[in-house]
Amino acid sequence: MKKVLFSALIIAGTTFAFAKDNVKSTNTLKVDKRLSLKKVTPSVEKEVVSVKKICGRLVYTEEQHSYYDMQTNTIVTETVGTYTHYTYWC
Amino acid sequence: MELILITLTGVRTLINIDHKLVHHYCKILVHIFNLILHTMKINIIIALFASTLLTNLSGQHLKIEYERTELENLSSPTMSGEFNDKVNLARKTPQKSFLYYANGNSFFKNIPRSSFSQDAGTSQLDETTKKIKKEVFIDVDIKIYHSRNDKGSFQYFNYPRINDEFYGYVEMNYKKIDYKDDVLKIDNYFCKLVEVTLINGQVTKIWYTEDIPVSTGPLGFNTFPGVVLRVESPSYVMTAVKISNDAREGDVEKINSKLKVYRGDDFINKMKKVRELNSKPILQEIKL
Numbered sequence: 001m002k003k004v005l006f007s008a009l010i011i012a013g014t015t016f017a018f019a020k021d022n023v024k025s026t027n028t029l030k031v032d033k034r035l036s037l038k039k040v041t042p043s044v045e046k047e048v049v050s051v052k053k054i055c056g057r058l059v060y061t062e063e064q065h066s067y068y069d070m071q072t073n074t075i076v077t078e079t080v081g082t083y084t085h086y087t088y089w090c
Numbered sequence: 091m092e093l094i095l096i097t098l099t100g101v102r103t104l105i106n107i108d109h110k111l112v113h114h115y116c117k118i119l120v121h122i123f124n125l126i127l128h129t130m131k132i133n134i135i136i137a138l139f140a141s142t143l144l145t146n147l148s149g150q151h152l153k154i155e156y157e158r159t160e161l162e163n164l165s166s167p168t169m170s171g172e173f174n175d176k177v178n179l180a181r182k183t184p185q186k187s188f189l190y191y192a193n194g195n196s197f198f199k200n201i202p203r204s205s206f207s208q209d210a211g212t213s214q215l216d217e218t219t220k221k222i223k224k225e226v227f228i229d230v231d232i233k234i235y236h237s238r239n240d241k242g243s244f245q246y247f248n249y250p251r252i253n254d255e256f257y258g259y260v261e262m263n264y265k266k267i268d269y270k271d272d273v274l275k276i277d278n279y280f281c282k283l284v285e286v287t288l289i290n291g292q293v294t295k296i297w298y299t300e301d302i303p304v305s306t307g308p309l310g311f312n313t314f315p316g317v318v319l320r321v322e323s324p325s326y327v328m329t330a331v332k333i334s335n336d337a338r339e340g341d342v343e344k345i346n347s348k349l350k351v352y353r354g355d356d357f358i359n360k361m362k363k364v365r366e367l368n369s370k371p372i373l374q375e376i377k378l
Binding site: 053055056057059060061064066070071073075078079083084086 | 288309
């Protein structure tokens with residue numbers, strides 16, 4: 001009885017191993033998904049969000065720049081300008 | 091016996107003669123020795139005096155505080171009247187300056203008055219852009235370095251707008267130097283007057299004191315036989331208000347060897363180029 005059972009176990013194991021080796025492996029699985037789209041119509045009453053604009057601020061700085069001239073013993077003063085253009089979402 | 095007596099007398103005579111001679115020679119020697127000693131004493135005194143004098147002159151440490159008062163008003167045609175008034179009001183505050191002198195080297199710097207700015211009106215350029223005008227006052231910043239080995243002085247220039255800083259080497263040239271007899275007392279120092287005519291024709295009065303016998307002074311005025319304690323120019327008056335020996339070696343700043351030094355015509359051309367670049371308005375973009 002033991003022998004019969006042992007033989008049956010051996011045969012079953014060998015058959016399973018053989019079958020497993022012959023199975024083709026697949027990496028990709030195909031999944032079908034169905035989506036149902038609803039047609040949305042914007043309501044006239046609802047407020048539509050407005051697109052942001054780029055605004056600017058131009059700052060013109062006039063600076064009194066001075067330096068000392070040793071040879072003439074005078075302070076030379078010049079007016080120099082700088083334009084700074086600031087941009088921001090408004 | 092007689093012979094013995096004669097011999098003894100001869101010896102005595104001889105001894106007497108020698109004694110007189112020795113005494114005489116000794117007197118001469120003592121006299122010479124006294125003379126040498128006297129000369130040495132004088133020499134030692136002279137040497138001590140000279141060394142003290144030299145130490146006092148070259149080793150003199152000075153810190154002089156000056157106050158500068160403006161005599162003329164500034165008026166910029168592009169700035170608003172309100173701004174010009176504010177500038178002239180600020181310039182009425184005496185400006186402090188310091189001169190540090192040690193071992194023949196000197197460093198002069200002023201303390202600039204506080205800067206300020208004001209809005210000078212806003213205008214709408216287009217639908218989305220506003221123009222704001224700002225007026226800014228920045229006081230003059232002066233730093234002048236003089237080394238005992240140089241005839242002229244080094245002046246520091248800094249232009250942050252065009253990212254440039256350098257030194258200009260200047261030797262003061264006067265059209266005319268006129269030493270006067272006028273005397274003025276400033277803080278217990280008697281000052282003498284010298285009138286100099288500068289290359290632009292400006293006549294400046296320089297008051298210097300020989301009580302402190304070193305050639306130094308504010309701005310570029312460091313070639314006179316004493317310390318300059320007062321400068322009178324048509325546009326300002328600068329007077330020493332505090333004189334002390336508080337200066338340390340470290341107070342006399344040295345020039346930065348990494349910065350370029352322009353001399354002579356190179357310096358004149360550099361200043362022209364810098365003024366040209368600096369006068370053009372700069373445009374910068376900032377995204378908020």
